Amino acid sequence: MDASSARRDLEAWRAEFPVDPFAADGPLRRLVERSEMDDERRRLFETRMSGFARRVATEVGPAAARYEHRAHLPELVRYEGFGSRVERVEFDPAYHDAGAVVWDSGLVADSGTPGRAYEQATLLYLLSLEGEAGHACPATCTIGLARALRRRAATAVRDRFLPALLERDYSRAERGAQFLTEVQGGSDVGANTCEAVAVGDGTWRVSGEKWFCSVADADQFLVTARPVGAPEGTAGLGCFVLPRRIEGEPNGFALRRLKEKFGTRGLASGEIDFDGALAWPIGPLEDGFRTAVGIVLNTSRWLTAVGATGMMRRAYLEAAAYARHRRAFGRRIGVYPAVRATLASMKSGWLGNLHLWWLLTLLEDRIDAGNATDEEAAFHRFLVNTAKYAVSVRAPQVVRDGIEILGGNGTIEDFSILPRLYRDSIVYESWEGTHNVLVAQVLRDLGHLELVGVVADRLDALIARATSPTAAIVGQAAKEARAHAERSIDDPPFGALHFRGVLDRWLLAFQAASLLAAGPGTEEEAAGELLALQHLDPEHRSAADPHHAERIDAVLAGDADA
Numbered sequence: 001m002d003a004s005s006a007r008r009d010l011e012a013w014r015a016e017f018p019v020d021p022f023a024a025d026g027p028l029r030r031l032v033e034r035s036e037m038d039d040e041r042r043r044l045f046e047t048r049m050s051g052f053a054r055r056v057a058t059e060v061g062p063a064a065a066r067y068e069h070r071a072h073l074p075e076l077v078r079y080e081g082f083g084s085r086v087e088r089v090e091f092d093p094a095y096h097d098a099g100a101v102v103w104d105s106g107l108v109a110d111s112g113t114p115g116r117a118y119e120q121a122t123l124l125y126l127l128s129l130e131g132e133a134g135h136a137c138p139a140t141c142t143i144g145l146a147r148a149l150r151r152r153a154a155t156a157v158r159d160r161f162l163p164a165l166l167e168r169d170y171s172r173a174e175r176g177a178q179f180l181t182e183v184q185g186g187s188d189v190g191a192n193t194c195e196a197v198a199v200g201d202g203t204w205r206v207s208g209e210k211w212f213c214s215v216a217d218a219d220q221f222l223v224t225a226r227p228v229g230a231p232e233g234t235a236g237l238g239c240f241v242l243p244r245r246i247e248g249e250p251n252g253f254a255l256r257r258l259k260e261k262f263g264t265r266g267l268a269s270g271e272i273d274f275d276g277a278l279a280w281p282i283g284p285l286e287d288g289f290r291t292a293v294g295i296v297l298n299t300s301r302w303l304t305a306v307g308a309t310g311m312m313r314r315a316y317l318e319a320a321a322y323a324r325h326r327r328a329f330g331r332r333i334g335v336y337p338a339v340r341a342t343l344a345s346m347k348s349g350w351l352g353n354l355h356l357w358w359l360l361t362l363l364e365d366r367i368d369a370g371n372a373t374d375e376e377a378a379f380h381r382f383l384v385n386t387a388k389y390a391v392s393v394r395a396p397q398v399v400r401d402g403i404e405i406l407g408g409n410g411t412i413e414d415f416s417i418l419p420r421l422y423r424d425s426i427v428y429e430s431w432e433g434t435h436n437v438l439v440a441q442v443l444r445d446l447g448h449l450e451l452v453g454v455v456a457d458r459l460d461a462l463i464a465r466a467t468s469p470t471a472a473i474v475g476q477a478a479k480e481a482r483a484h485a486e487r488s489i490d491d492p493p494f495g496a497l498h499f500r501g502v503l504d505r506w507l508l509a510f511q512a513a514s515l516l517a518a519g520p521g522t523e524e525e526a527a528g529e530l531l532a533l534q535h536l537d538p539e540h541r542s543a544a545d546p547h548h549a550e551r552i553d554a555v556l557a558g559d560a561d562a
């Protein structure tokens, strides 16, 4: 094979990216078909998703490739030419072109309509085929702030701030940000020292330093701050909204610098000093922490799980197509069993997490619409933290496998999107809660809220729908996970050390069961069997399974010529 035929193979690989990534996503479309959306909603949903997916591929993707490049990253402009302070962030024009497409999709504007979680999650998943792309975080933060204002704020505060967040026209829309983290602690939000002083007319003045401020260019900031005299810890935190400008001037803040980040580089994240910034409370002050975590952070955790799965999907698309075209030692690399095994592992990772966020989104949809049962609200409490943890851990692994399939080319920035996806997916692991902190939170909730039975019953119901013989392995793993979860609650030293491993297996059992429940002969069922045999079978039978290659073929069967 000569150089020009090798280049032709690469061009054929590049050309294979689907024109409509929603239409090409069979497993997602099957979830949509089986969802509880009525026919009218589903029809509108499908048209809308296809339209946005096409625009992501043709408009957002090329724009993001430009503004994520190190030569075109956002810059801080603190003063204008005549020396007045402006505290502005300047972006490459392509950034705003992509923003216009994202906002026009209604991803953010849907926050004004309770119960649009399926639409919002799927739009975000499709956007995340391009990584964070500079806009996934701003859209997520704006959705969280809009939800908090809609659900918790006093009418006058809501009417003042919410409408501009729901604007679909990017050039007129205001964007939201959420600043909790301070230098002395991100996980430990109760250590916040930012202070709020009452003005006396219902507004407050906020002062102090916020250490990680993504969407530093936002028009509205949600901040946690402690009213003077309020108790220490999380109980004393209020939740406020601060407009960026008051009468055209920066509202009592100075952007110290933009952080130079490893990933999510198209997004401006800074450090901000507040000095008497004018703020309005979002809901009762004593509920500040509950608003910040229960609405805002939980929204971000849900959408982080969704976005990380979109990145896995993209990595799989890149790697699977590459394996169909790239030749080594005279053969397409996609025929080599070890390459197929890696692809099947990537695909089952993506599919398991796709099913997980879909399950979570059903709960989000009902909670946001006010239709959720107590059982659903309890299960959501478990799933939102668990999904954020588990999906964000798996995403970089899947992307790294994709890089490996592309060989040396996988490490080259302008060869494929994979290096950027890898960096972005690692950032997703830490923001909105690090691994151990989320795991500890899940353990606390299981104990305090008595959730073990709720989780176990949900899993048993999924397993009962599966017909594959592998369901027995999942059933056994579920039983053991339940027992170990109970022990983790009763025996704190055991839990502190072992619960993370317990949760990993519990979650894998959920993913496997949900995939098996897709039914006989589906690629989902084959992926569920693979997950169960490789990760949950105590006898590790997959190593010597005579049907292992067939199962891999079945996992990959949904892809053309896989």
Ligand SMILES: Cc1cc2nc3c(=O)[nH]c(=O)nc-3n(C[C@H](O)[C@H](O)[C@H](O)COP(=O)(O)OP(=O)(O)OC[C@H]3O[C@@H](n4cnc5c(N)ncnc54)[C@H](O)[C@@H]3O)c2cc1C
Binding pocket: 178, 179, 180, 181, 184, 185, 186, 187, 188, 212, 213, 214, 215, 261, 264, 269, 427, 430, 431, 432, 433, 434, 435, 436, 437, 440
């Ligand atoms: C690119 C980027 C953008 C961000 N943007 C924002 C933003 O816009 N707004 C915002 O508020 N924050 C933002 N963050 C901050 C982010 O939410 C925090 O980094 C995160 O919550 C972790 O806090 P920390 O960095 O202070 O880590 P720490 O809390 O110092 O944790 C350090 C390590 O200790 C572990 N640890 C801590 N406590 C425990 C425990 N009890 N048990 C076991 N292990 C523990 C953690 O898991 C972690 O591994 C951003 C972060 C990044 C990377």
